[in-house]
Amino acid sequence: MFINLEETAEFLKNCDNAIIITHQSPDGDCIGAGFALKDILSELGKKSRVVCSDEFPPRYDFLTSTGAGDDFEPDTIIAVDIADTQLMGALEPVYGNRVQLCIDHHVSNTGYAEKTMLRAEASATCEIIYDLACLLGVNISDHCACCIYTGIATDTGCFKYDCTTVRAHEITAELMKKHKLNYALINRNMFDVKSKGRMKMESAVVELMEYHFGGKLTIICVTKDIMERMGVDSNELEGCASLPLQVEGVEVGIMLKEREPDVFKISMRSANDVNVSEICRTLGGGGHAKAAGCLLEGTIEDVKERLIETVGKVLGE
Amino acid sequence: MFINLEETAEFLKNCDNAIIITHQSPDGDCIGAGFALKDILSELGKKSRVVCSDEFPPRYDFLTSTGAGDDFEPDTIIAVDIADTQLMGALEPVYGNRVQLCIDHHVSNTGYAEKTMLRAEASATCEIIYDLACLLGVNISDHCACCIYTGIATDTGCFKYDCTTVRAHEITAELMKKHKLNYALINRNMFDVKSKGRMKMESAVVELMEYHFGGKLTIICVTKDIMERMGVDSNELEGCASLPLQVEGVEVGIMLKEREPDVFKISMRSANDVNVSEICRTLGGGGHAKAAGCLLEGTIEDVKERLIETVGKVLGE
Numbered sequence: 001m002f003i004n005l006e007e008t009a010e011f012l013k014n015c016d017n018a019i020i021i022t023h024q025s026p027d028g029d030c031i032g033a034g035f036a037l038k039d040i041l042s043e044l045g046k047k048s049r050v051v052c053s054d055e056f057p058p059r060y061d062f063l064t065s066t067g068a069g070d071d072f073e074p075d076t077i078i079a080v081d082i083a084d085t086q087l088m089g090a091l092e093p094v095y096g097n098r099v100q101l102c103i104d105h106h107v108s109n110t111g112y113a114e115k116t117m118l119r120a121e122a123s124a125t126c127e128i129i130y131d132l133a134c135l136l137g138v139n140i141s142d143h144c145a146c147c148i149y150t151g152i153a154t155d156t157g158c159f160k161y162d163c164t165t166v167r168a169h170e171i172t173a174e175l176m177k178k179h180k181l182n183y184a185l186i187n188r189n190m191f192d193v194k195s196k197g198r199m200k201m202e203s204a205v206v207e208l209m210e211y212h213f214g215g216k217l218t219i220i221c222v223t224k225d226i227m228e229r230m231g232v233d234s235n236e237l238e239g240c241a242s243l244p245l246q247v248e249g250v251e252v253g254i255m256l257k258e259r260e261p262d263v264f265k266i267s268m269r270s271a272n273d274v275n276v277s278e279i280c281r282t283l284g285g286g287g288h289a290k291a292a293g294c295l296l297e298g299t300i301e302d303v304k305e306r307l308i309e310t311v312g313k314v315l316g317e
Numbered sequence: 318m319f320i321n322l323e324e325t326a327e328f329l330k331n332c333d334n335a336i337i338i339t340h341q342s343p344d345g346d347c348i349g350a351g352f353a354l355k356d357i358l359s360e361l362g363k364k365s366r367v368v369c370s371d372e373f374p375p376r377y378d379f380l381t382s383t384g385a386g387d388d389f390e391p392d393t394i395i396a397v398d399i400a401d402t403q404l405m406g407a408l409e410p411v412y413g414n415r416v417q418l419c420i421d422h423h424v425s426n427t428g429y430a431e432k433t434m435l436r437a438e439a440s441a442t443c444e445i446i447y448d449l450a451c452l453l454g455v456n457i458s459d460h461c462a463c464c465i466y467t468g469i470a471t472d473t474g475c476f477k478y479d480c481t482t483v484r485a486h487e488i489t490a491e492l493m494k495k496h497k498l499n500y501a502l503i504n505r506n507m508f509d510v511k512s513k514g515r516m517k518m519e520s521a522v523v524e525l526m527e528y529h530f531g532g533k534l535t536i537i538c539v540t541k542d543i544m545e546r547m548g549v550d551s552n553e554l555e556g557c558a559s560l561p562l563q564v565e566g567v568e569v570g571i572m573l574k575e576r577e578p579d580v581f582k583i584s585m586r587s588a589n590d591v592n593v594s595e596i597c598r599t600l601g602g603g604g605h606a607k608a609a610g611c612l613l614e615g616t617i618e619d620v621k622e623r624l625i626e627t628v629g630k631v632l633g634e
Contacts, residue, residue, distance in 0.1 A: 159476045159489075160508065162501035166493045172476075173486035184479035188588070191477065193565050196532065203520030215513065248510045271505070 001115050005128070008117040009135045011101055012041065018048040018076035020069075021099070024089030026052050028154025028190060030081035031060050033103065033125040036147035037080060038069050040129070043138035047072050053089030059189055063147050076100055081125040083109045103128055123168045126151025130171050145179035146186070153183070154190055197232075204230050205240045209247070212308055213317045216251045218244035219307065221300060223258045234265070241267035242291075252276060252311050256303060259295070264303050267293045279314055283307075318432050322445070325434040326452045328418055329358065335365040335393035337386075338416070341406030343369050345471025345507060347398035348377050350420065350442040353464035354397060355386050357446070360455035364389050370406030376506055380464050393417055398442040400426045420445055440485045443468025447488050462496035463503065470500070471507055514549075521547050522557045526564070529625055530634045533568045535561035536624065538617060540575045551582070558584035559608075569593060569628050573620060576612070581620050584610045596631055600624075 003011070020037055022030040034050040041048040049069030056064045077099050082088060083106035085096035102113035105122040119128050126148045133140050133148075140148075149172060156164040159172075175181055194202070208226070210219045222237060234257050244253030251274050255267040266283070268276040270290045277292040283306075285294020296303045320328070337354055339347035351367040358365040366386030373381045394416050399405060400423035402413035419430035422439040436445050443465045450457050450465075457465075469489060473481040476489075492498055511519070525543070527536045539554060551574050561570030568591050572584045583600070585593040587607045594609040600623075602611020613620045 160501065160504040164500065166490045169486040169490035169493065173483045173490065176483045176486065183481065184477065187477040192563055194563050195565050196528070199523055199526075199564050203523035206516055206520035209516075211513070246509055246511050247516050248512050272502075 002111070003115045003117055005117065005131060005135055007115070008101065008103065009132055011115060012046075012132070012136065013044060015041075015076040015078075015100075016046045017070075017072045017074050018046060018078050019074040019095065020048055020050045021077065021079045021082060021088055021091060021095055022050060022052045023082045023087040024053045024091075026054060026056055026060075028060070029124045029126055029151040031056055031063055032147040032149075032151030032154075033080040033129050035063050035066065036126060036129045036133070036144045036151070037078070037103075039066075039141055039144040039147070040133050040136065040138050043141075044136065048078075049074075051091060053091045059193075060150075062186070062189075063143075063150060066143055078103070079113060080104070080129075081106075085110075085112050103132075121165065123163045123165045124151045124155035126155075127165070127167055127171060130175075140175075140179070142180045145175045145181055149175050149181055149183060150186055150190065153187060158187055158191055201230055201232050201236065202240060202243060205237070205243055209244060213312060213315055215247070215249040216315050216317070217308065217311050218247060218250050218253045219304060220244065220253075220255045221304065222256065223300065227258075234259070238267075242269045245269055245271045251315060252279075254307055254311070256296075256300070256307075258300070262297055262299060264296050264298075264300070265293065266296055266303075266307065267291075274314060279310060283310065319428070320432045320434055322434065322448060322452055324432070325418065325420065326449055328432060329363075329449070329453065330361060332358075332393040332395075332417075333363045334387075334389045334391050335363060335395050336391040336412065337365055337367045338394065338396045338399060338405055338408060338412055339367060339369045340399045340404040341370045343371060343373055343377075345377070346441045346443055346468040348373055348380055349464040349466075349468030349471075350397040350446050352380050352383065353443060353446045353450070353461045353468070354395070354420075356383075356458055356461040356464070357450050357453065357455050360458075361453065366391075368408060370408045376510075377467075379503070380460075380467060383460055395420070396430060397421070397446075398423075402427075402429050420449075438482065440480045440482045441468045441472035443472075444482065444484055444488060447492075457492075457496070459497045462492045462498055466492055466498055466500060467503055467507065470504060475504055475508055518547055518549055518553065519557060519560060522554070522560055526561060530629060530632055532564070532566040533632050533634070534625065534628050535564060535567050535570045536621060537561065537570075537572045538621065539573065540617065544575075551576070555584075559586045562586055562588045568632060569596075571624055571628070573617070573624075575617070579614055579616060581613050581615075581617070582610065583613055583620075583624065584608075591631060596627060600627065 020034045022034040038048045038050055047070040077095050079099045079102040085092050099113040102116045105125050107120040109118050130148045152168050208220045241255040244250050253269045257265045259265050270276045275289045277287045277289050280292035280294045283294040337351045339351040355365045364387040394412050396416045396419040402409050416430040419433045422442050424437040426435050447465045469485050525537045558572040561567050568588055570586045574582045576582050587593045592606045594604045594606050597609035597611045600611040604610055
């Protein structure tokens with residue numbers, strides 16, 4: 001059942017001893033939403049605890065350092081920013097089928113919870129959490145403001161992406177007006193800082209870029225040999241697939257990663273209007289319009305040839 | 318004479334045939350402010366023309382494509398975003414001593430104009446231009462909205478830096494509500510896109526990074542040999558001095574560029590609280606707290622040794 005903001009506020013007023021579940025591979029929005037909601041419930045005199053199948057990454061210490069919360073037998077199970085129970089990871093068997101309230105902004109939300117507060121047009125779950133806090137009339141602590149800001153900033157790429165809403169800017173203005181919010185430091189840690197290894201790996205990946213069709217298509221081939229030489233595994237390379245999109249004129253960026261001899265995992269990214277989900281579907285894969293993938297078999301030369309030909313057609317080359 | 322927003326609006330209502338000067342090496346804020354002001358003057362039925370000592374970079378075509386403006390004998394000279402007449406470049410001899418109105422947000426503004434509308438707390442001159450448009454009650458075109466957004470976004474690093482104001486977010490929310498504003502595309506072009514050469518150069522520079530004091534200090538030495546091998550000159554390397562600040566844990570980043578044998582230009586950047594202006598002053602240079610420089614003579618080993626020792630003391634190492 002989908003409920004509105006007023007009904008969600010009513011639910012929160014009437015609950016207690018709440019487990020707040022965040023999704024696996026936790027990011028700024030689910031951590032921000034989880035810990036902000038804990039602050040709000042605490043203001044309402046309720047006990048709550050934030051849980052996750054994975055450890056919260058240390059760079060979010062400034063949000064999580066208030067502690068995961070109270071210890072109790074839960075009466076209420078709330079999920080934040082979780083579109084599908086599968087995203088609970090190892091916590092799915094424990095909580096998956098007994099979530100009473102889900103607060104989320106993903107259009108793909110499966111409606112698995114008893115009650116779902118879904119605002120698909122919101123740029124972040126933290127936007128909804130802020131509006132809930134206002135509706136409930138609770139005091140928003142500086143920590144709670146930090147949580148909400150971090151969720152909005154990380155999910156919008158610091159107000160950069162087209163998911164950024166008017167409300168995201170309005171809420172930020174309100175938070176900045178009333179709270180001690182070291183947004184410059186938060187943004188530096190969220191967006192500008194990389195580990196030494198990551199920095200080195202990215203520069204090595206840039207060296208591997210090959211340009212086609214006058215630079216509209218960029219291909220990066222990472223064989224097992226190269227991964228070994230760089231000292232990284234396939235997972236660590238994940239975020240590098242979008243590096244080619246930083247290059248002027250690139251429409252499609254492709255990363256080929258050797259999974260086993262003659263089997264390649266393909267990650268395809270689009271800078272603008274090319275729908276890479278459609279391209280990957282013709283190759284037996286799928287995904288989103290701007291980020292998709294597939295698995296291809298053959299020698300590296302054959303696989304590259306096939307990708308260049310397929311993307312070339314879409315680019316009108 | 319410093320004037321307020323109302324007086325500035327009054328000035329604009331009473332002027333005509335206005336030259337709008339932007340600063341040399343034009344950036345998003347002065348171009349945005351210049352072309353937005355031209356739109357506003359046009360709404361008021363006035364003629365105006367935007368001028369600059371340098372060409373406007375092609376990536377600002379979406380702002381400048383409305384044309385520099387009308388042709389006329391100027392009656393009014395207005396400067397936007399120019400703190401000092403020196404920043405007019407080749408236009409200084411023509412206009413430097415006869416600017417009637419300056420609209421600016423730089424605290425360092427020298428007050429060279431007859432009348433100066435200075436709002437030093439504004440994150441961008443475009444913030445002031447927006448407030449002027451509202452006060453004048455003129456229609457803000459989509460193009461004018463794009464100009465204002467671009468100025469605010471570029472001067473705040475897309476709302477990332479600590480100069481970002483509440484007003485910057487409020488204005489952006491208002492612009493997004495009322496206008497066709499392709500902010501995601503603007504931001505991609507302003508912040509994410511680099512030339513192939515730049516991309517390659519940055520990755521080469523990352524390879525040169527040396528870490529000291531457990532990674533608190535990073536040094537990049539670029540000799541003439543290396544520049545030749547990379548195919549870049551000293552000027553092109555300018556922006557690379559802040560690359561080390563992207564690395565987790567780095568407090569100070571130093572770039573040494575060989576100017577001539579045994580003479581090195583030092584660029585020093587601070588990630589957080591270290592005042593590199595003070596460090597550089599002890600070495601005969603100067604600058605800002607987070608970005609400073611000096612010139613050092615000696616062999617590359619001696620110069621590095623001296624820098625490591627000096628910075629080490631400040632870092633308490």
